Amino acid sequence: MGTGKKTNCNRGDDMETNTEPSSAYQNRTSRGKSPSVMLVLLVWILLIAAGITGAYLYSNHVKQDMIRQLQADTHKQMNELKQSYEAKFTELSGEVKELESKVQSFNELLTFTKDNASNKTDNSNKLYTQLNEVKKQLNELQRKMDLLK
Secondary structure (H helix, E strand, O other): OOOOOOOOHHHHHHOOOOOOOOHHHHHHHHHOOOHHHHHHHHHHHHHHHHHHHHHHHHHHHHHHHHHHHHHHHHHHHHHHHHHHHHHHHHHHHHHHHHHHHHHHHHHHHHHHHHHHOOOOOHHHHHHHHHHHHHHHHHHHHHHHHHHHO
């Protein structure tokens, strides 16, 4: 006891230096990564995949809604255009019929005047002038109708 050193039998056994890794450490390194790290990586991969899938499905949903809305708007505008076209066409048809009846009445009047008048009178000249004006208007309306068709 005079040396001041105490020895412990149990401690000496523990103090032996071991150059080989312990079996617990060896088991962890041989597997690569611990199960908790693998689980976290798997959860992250699943979350990323779910996020990408969700974004893809949502973008498709938004795209389909936009297409439906555009189709509805286009259909509405086409119906309005069709109604406007039909109204203009009906209006022009009425004007053409009115002008045709005027031309017909002018032709009848002209024929009557020709039969009852001399070769060249002021009345017949006036009727020819009016008839030419009506024909011009009729031709103009006919061109407008052709453009609408």
